[in-house]
Amino acid sequence: MNVVIARNEQQKQDAFTVRKVVFVDEQNVPMEEEIDEYEKDSTHFVLYSQKEPVGAGRFRLVDEVGKVERICVHSSQRGKGAGREIMLAIEEYAKNQSVPALKLNAQTHAIPFYEGLGYKIISGEFLDAGIPHKTMKKNI
Secondary structure: OEEEEOOOHHHHHHHHHHHHHHHHHHOOOOHHHHOOOOOOOOEEEEEEEOOEEEEEEEEEEEOOEEEEEEEEEOHHHOOOOHHHHHHHHHHHHHHHOOOOEEEEEEEHHHHHHHHHOOOEEOOOOEEEOOEEEEEEEEEO
C-alpha cells in the first residue's frame, strides 16, 4: 500500500471516489455534505493498493491547528493497517508544515483507533451528518 498527496485531478478524484463509497454509499451521508466548500483549501491524501484507490483523507489548517478530515478506508482493506498508513502520512505532512497539533472529529466507533495513535478526546458527543462523533486532539 502506498499513500500519496493528491497532486493532480485524477488523484483528487480517486480520493473522492473512496469517500463516496464509504461515506455516501455505506453510511448514507448526503453527497452535498460529503463534498464541501473546503475541498479547494485542503490537501488530499489517497491510499493505493496495486494502483487502486482504497483509502483517503484530507488535511487543512484551521486557526493554526491541523484539521484531519474524511479519513476512510474501503471495506476490503479495513483491519489491515490502511487507516494507520493514511494517518501517519498526514501526521508527517503536518510535521513538515510545522503544525503543532492535529484535531479531528472521530465517529464514536473509531475512537479506539485514534486513541491507539495518541489522540485524546476533548469534547462531548455530537452528531455530524446524523452520526455520533467526538473531537480528538494530538500534539505532534
